[in-house]
Amino acid sequence: MASLADIAAQIGGHVVGDASLEIKRVAPIDEAREGDLTFIANPKYVAELETTQASAVIAAPGVESDRVALIVSDNPYLAFARAVEFLHVSRPASLGVMDGAHVHPEATLGEGVTIHPGCVVSAGARVGNGTILHPGVILYSDVEVGENCLLHANVIVREGCRLGDRVIVQPGAVIGSDGFGYAPDGGRYVKIPQVGIVEIGDDVEIGAASCIDRAALGVTRIGRGTKIDNLVQVGHNVVIGEDTILVSQVGIAGSTTIGNHCTFGGQGAAAGHLHIGNNVTIAARGAAAGNIPDGQVMSGAPAMPHKDWLKASMVFPRLPDIRREMQQLRKKVAQLEKQLEENQDP
Amino acid sequence: MASLADIAAQIGGHVVGDASLEIKRVAPIDEAREGDLTFIANPKYVAELETTQASAVIAAPGVESDRVALIVSDNPYLAFARAVEFLHVSRPASLGVMDGAHVHPEATLGEGVTIHPGCVVSAGARVGNGTILHPGVILYSDVEVGENCLLHANVIVREGCRLGDRVIVQPGAVIGSDGFGYAPDGGRYVKIPQVGIVEIGDDVEIGAASCIDRAALGVTRIGRGTKIDNLVQVGHNVVIGEDTILVSQVGIAGSTTIGNHCTFGGQGAAAGHLHIGNNVTIAARGAAAGNIPDGQVMSGAPAMPHKDWLKASMVFPRLPDIRREMQQLRKKVAQLEKQLEENQDP
Amino acid sequence: MASLADIAAQIGGHVVGDASLEIKRVAPIDEAREGDLTFIANPKYVAELETTQASAVIAAPGVESDRVALIVSDNPYLAFARAVEFLHVSRPASLGVMDGAHVHPEATLGEGVTIHPGCVVSAGARVGNGTILHPGVILYSDVEVGENCLLHANVIVREGCRLGDRVIVQPGAVIGSDGFGYAPDGGRYVKIPQVGIVEIGDDVEIGAASCIDRAALGVTRIGRGTKIDNLVQVGHNVVIGEDTILVSQVGIAGSTTIGNHCTFGGQGAAAGHLHIGNNVTIAARGAAAGNIPDGQVMSGAPAMPHKDWLKASMVFPRLPDIRREMQQLRKKVAQLEKQLEENQDP
Structure with missing residues (x-):
């Protein structure tokens, strides 16, 4: 009131x-x-x-x-x-380390933190001032979480990953899972150990059950202010700029870079090893299959300029008509050819 | 036996x-x-x-x-x-609050409940008679869970959300995660606090790792008897009717309403702010992009009547033939035009 | 060094x-x-x-x-x-059953295991030599996990499911969730209890937040050496062979069998009750809608041979041109017909 x-x-x-x-x-x-x-x-x-x-x-x-x-x-x-x-919204008072939370003696906690029951903060992990870990949050060893972050229940941050300040992570999200990399050895696959990390900038939000894979070597990076919705997959060694939006169920394959102020609509995707510029929009269900320069608005799979896709999509349901007309035209043209021939050789 | x-x-x-x-x-x-x-x-x-x-x-x-x-x-x-x-199937005997479960003194538990180790039941939460919380279930404050519900391991229900009776939730599902809403402020995004809730009717089932976002304001609603498969995304302020089926990996964008007895096939989708009637079927991978009246069967992205989509899809692989024939016809017609001209000016 | x-x-x-x-x-x-x-x-x-x-x-x-x-x-x-x-990579020393882990007295642990805080190992569960359960792993009753497995934080394995040796499971994955099966009863749906299990072969890896459903009756099976990425859905009674790859966000519907050495690209899919042979590739976003013999490379939805899909996809953006040319041709042919008629009846 x-x-x-x-x-x-x-x-x-x-x-x-x-x-x-x-x-x-x-x-x-x-x-x-x-x-x-x-x-x-x-x-x-x-x-x-x-x-x-x-x-x-x-x-x-x-x-x-x-x-x-x-x-x-x-x-x-x-x-x-x-x-x-x-x-x-009322910011709750700090509750400190609650009963049933497991904080390793070699972890470092800032002032005013709240660590709920069922959390595990491992050796070498650091939690910044004012940060809240809801129940069941698991920080592996050497994780760094900045100040005034909010990690919801059952969020997992694997070893060595780093979160900036004011980062919000919705329940069940996974930061730092292994990237998907194997070397063929005859008909079998040998795992390439994924020894890189994930770095997440200030003011990023990550949705429920989304997965951000750690780099094979080096860093998977999510830039300041970027917002990621639920059930999104970000592959290893991906680099995403600032203030970019990934809507629910988007998938970004490994080693792709995405610029600032981009938007991927729901269930959109980008293939691996691409360069996507700044201010690019991929419409819902669109799938970037090649590099995309700044400022493009793309749709479809493979993605094409949105206006072209809109026009082509309107024709798609008429394909049966087009085929039928084509057959009719073929007949008529054959008839005309025959007639002309008859006219010339009377 | x-x-x-x-x-x-x-x-x-x-x-x-x-x-x-x-x-x-x-x-x-x-x-x-x-x-x-x-x-x-x-x-x-x-x-x-x-x-x-x-x-x-x-x-x-x-x-x-x-x-x-x-x-x-x-x-x-x-x-x-x-x-x-x-x-x-044998209904296990009630085990009460087991060692290693964290039940807040201001929570209310019905008779015959089972609360496994690692669960957290927060202040103001209510758990109905005969309900089972498997290990690691997290109920935030003021959550209400009805009678004879079965919440599997690591399910999360965020603050104030309400589940009816006989609701089944598969492992790792998230109910009440924040909706995805931001107000642009220059080039940056400011989070719109998501202060609504989720209400889930009786006899609903929700699949593993599925996410049901809380409303921005008001209620995200899942009607009685609706069944939701794994890895499904339901956006904020969505309203789903009774006895509707969402198959795995479906995504429903924010503020869309879906009627009773609908079916969305796997990886299907609906854009936001749509009205989808009763008894509507969206085939697997279909994407509703506009309102859909009662009883329609739709496929494709954007979704069109299923029969039309089937016919158009059968023509799609022949597009290269159609283009080739079109070029041949163009040549033939040009030739015919030339011949006719020559005939007329001999 | x-x-x-x-x-x-x-x-x-x-x-x-x-x-x-x-x-x-x-x-x-x-x-x-x-x-x-x-x-x-x-x-x-x-x-x-x-x-x-x-x-x-x-x-x-x-x-x-x-x-x-x-x-x-x-x-x-x-x-x-x-x-x-x-x-x-350094294999950490065994830490045994750590404080805050819940191991049922009727569970069986091998030598050299590590069970982190927050884990629950239920009655009748067996954990093989050298296996590591990261924090919050939940093994339901009668689960069997082989030797030298690595189960990351908050992984859930439901009752009776079996994992081979050297299996790696990324955080938050769910093994043995109920399959999605209901019998219609008038306008309502009655749950078909899912009383089968999941069996996972040696050297399998399963990605973060992926879900492998237990069989309705019988077994959902993942063959030796198969690698599954994040956020993948595998339906009940699916059987997958050896050394097969499912990239992120793939969905395999119930009762489908997939052979050895197959690859499904990101966001790909297979409908239910299909037989997919050995050495089959489904490109990213491809959706198998019928049986596929050995060795095929398929794209698109419904999936077609990749080469056909590539060619058709290149024509798709030109559909508006094709329609326009078709209309021009129709006009020209009508004109030719008229001219010919006039020539014949002068």
Whole structure:
């Protein structure tokens, strides 16, 4: 519970209307009730201002209402994110090393950490100030986790891997699993020991049950601010830049490099040993099969420019018609040829 | 070990032949030996009655045999399922809170529960009567799990999520991970706190390592009787109806609603913010890219009616032929045009 | 640190150059520095011998250098794998049953095992000599794990499943989850109890968060030497041969059999109840939809011969052109027909 004035001050906006309104929670515009704050990030929803039951709405400059109070912000979606944080998220007090947690005497813990029951922090591991390890988190030896990180239940970080500050890892994610590398020896495969590590930059988030493989030699690297969704596979020696987005179930094969500000849609993929530039978008289910320069928007498998894919995809269901017409044309042309021949040799 | 008469009484059928036969186990028809019970769910396998080594067979009315005893049932496959349950599954006795389990004093446990070593049941969590938590299950604060649920090893249910009765969760599944939502702030992404929950209806099953994201605000909902296979992703604010099937590796993007009695084949998908009706089938690898009304059967990516996709897919490998023929036709038509011109201007 | 002579003796090769050189580590050819050993597995990289900073290089017979020492080997990639093993991997000493591990009194442990904190070894389970269970590994009742296996953190093996010797399982993998089988009962689904097991042969590796379902009845089988990457789904009653490769995010539906020496590329798939022969390759994202005889290389969904798929995929982006040309041809042919008709009836 907070006044609209307090919220506006927190999230960076100014109030138009009754700044003393008490707000209980943030809610979607069509579910909001009295006492709720909602938001309009897209101008096409402005009409909903006429019907919403919310008491207050975050909106862009120029939006007006005589029904509800407004918090005017240049970036309403960002202001909404901050409002949810302010009203709904409370940072829990540090609980230290709880009963049932296993912290090796040669591990190093920062101040204000919380290590829940069932966690294992191995020899040589370091956990930064304010970091929380939920139950069942396993840090192998010599792992480094930065400050104010949040590792959810059953997250595993294997030996020697390093996480920056404010990294969030959802439950069950695996950082530093062995890369998939074998040397053929006759008909059999001999494992190539994977002795590299994973380095994860500040402000990265990694989704539930996602797997980031350690390098064979060297480093698999996830750049600052990159966000990875659930069930994503990142192969060994992959290097991903900053502020890149990998949506759920994406797979990036080994040794591929991806630039900054890229987006891979759900179930997308990149083959191995590719170079993908900055600001590249691979649409959902798209599969990069070759290098891609900066700024391209690609779809399909193998990926092609999105506009080309859209057009070709619209023709695809008509392939049976095209084949049928082709056969008809063939017949007609044969007939014409025959007729012409007859005309010439009467 | 049970007599055929006892089994028939349990599974709902009547015996034709020696009802006193002692049955040891249920087996597939081609692996069954003396003392085994098997089944014929599909009439096309009736000929196997002549060769099976099984002592007894569950079959539909009208099937006859002078070699083996029969249990006649209107739904042989269902009767088979019940026979496996009766002969092979024994509900273990309750073991209470075992050594090495961590149950918070402010958690509430029903009667007859089993909480294995390594489990964590947090403050405010409630576990219903007869529910079993296998080793390493983590219930965050305020989780509610209904009666007679079976949560396998290392399942995680995050804060405030609710499971109905008789819910089965396979090992390593994650319920209530954060949805994937960020507000752009310049070139960076700011996390939108995911403060909603997940609600799972009665008789739902969730597969190993599947992830059901909590809502941003509000509820991600899985309806009664829905069955979800392994490695499936369900995004935030998704609403799935009753008795719907999601086969392995399916991905459902955020805010999509799916009706009752739908089926998504393996590696299928739905984009976000879609409405998919009741009784819709998306074939394996199909990807719903727009709303789909009731009763449709769809394939392909983007999904189209299955029959259209089948026909188009059969033409696809002939695309090089079509292009070649097109070039030949172009040449022939050009020649015909030239000839006609010459004929007209002799 | 070891001399080049010692390394050559270990990995099976002979030294050309200074055999007394002390080698610190193995490194990729473009990152290697003084004191490093690197390798050239592919003759096209021989030119890099002129620029590498490595002190020594593993190479095939016939390669020569006056800049660096060589270890000459018939299989440089395999020799490299062994060199990494020799220089970088040390088998840790056995630690026995550590504090915080839960081993049931009716479990059987071999000699020289290590059972880390948070592990649960249930009644009737057997762990072979020299096997390591990392933290949080859960073995249900009657599981058998062979000798010198390495089960990483939070791996789960459900009741009765059996692993051979030298099996490696990456973190969070699930062996023996229930297969996905239900009998329709009116509009609802009744679970078919999955009472079979999983058997995994010697020298198999299973990737992080991969799921191998137990058989409904009988056995799901993974043959000796087969390597499975991360986030792979193997359905119930699947039988996979020896030395087969499943790359990340592959899904194999129930009851399909796959032969020896096959390869499924990333995100590939096979439908259920198929027979796939020996030496079959399914390219990345390929989906086997029918039986496949020995030795085929297939791509696409549904899978077709790879060469056909390559050609058809190159035509796909030109579909809009093909349709446009088709329309032009249709017009021209109609015009020709009209002209001919006019010529004949002047």
